[in-house]
Amino acid sequence: VFFRGIVVTLVLVLGASVIAAVIPDEGLTRRDGGLARLEGQALLYPEGYERWPVVGAAIGLSYSDRPVTRDGPGNFHRVYLSPAAYDAFLTARTFPEGTTLVMEIYEPAASAPPLRAGFYEGRRVAVEASVKDRRFRGGWAWFDLDNGKAERAAPVASESCLACHREHAATDMVFTQFYPRLR
Numbered sequence: 001v002f003f004r005g006i007v008v009t010l011v012l013v014l015g016a017s018v019i020a021a022v023i024p025d026e027g028l029t030r031r032d033g034g035l036a037r038l039e040g041q042a043l044l045y046p047e048g049y050e051r052w053p054v055v056g057a058a059i060g061l062s063y064s065d066r067p068v069t070r071d072g073p074g075n076f077h078r079v080y081l082s083p084a085a086y087d088a089f090l091t092a093r094t095f096p097e098g099t100t101l102v103m104e105i106y107e108p109a110a111s112a113p114p115l116r117a118g119f120y121e122g123r124r125v126a127v128e129a130s131v132k133d134r135r136f137r138g139g140w141a142w143f144d145l146d147n148g149k150a151e152r153a154a155p156v157a158s159e160s161c162l163a164c165h166r167e168h169a170a171t172d173m174v175f176t177q178f179y180p181r182l183r
């Protein structure tokens, strides 16, 4: 009876782990895959995005109406894509629901020994994000994450983000034409 009890327990434990492996935990999957966690329209801070694939980096891009006034090369932009969306895009060439992109902006820095020329990423000045979700008008929303300090962020209210991304971005509101990993 004792041994039968152990066998039954083992079977139950094994069975439970097989089921757990087959049915993914929705919460875990969303967090691990970096798919957006939304509360209503608000985006919860995409914890751990620093470990996501970097799909492109740029320096000195300017596309706002403000005149370009700068010494040096202009800011660095670095764009991260949530891992589940990255995998999906490489196979299907489309972005799944929940896709999150994060763009960090750094000021250029120079002149630290032993450098004689060139620029590296200095102070971070902005963290922005975009999320694909059909709850948003146009299917996407854009967020200012307050240079990484926002625990949650409401979508940027102005239409300007949507307008430019819709008109000029190569793939579904995303500027894949500037990202070597995706184009």
Ligand code: HEC
Residues within 6 Å of the ligand: 057, 058, 061, 063, 064, 077, 078, 079, 101, 102, 103, 128, 129, 130, 142, 143, 144, 156, 160, 161, 162, 164, 165, 169, 173, 174, 175, 176, 178
């Ligand atoms: C006039 C055009 C324009 C406007 C307006 C604009 N963007 Fe972008 N955005 C770009 C371009 C070009 C890129 C790609 C290259 C880069 O900046 O590194 C980009 C890239 C991004 C990315 C990286 C993912 C992607 O879609 O390629 C995010 C996130 C982003 N923008 C957020 C915003 C937010 C938030 C706003 C509104 C506050 C905004 N953008 C307004 C032109 C624009």
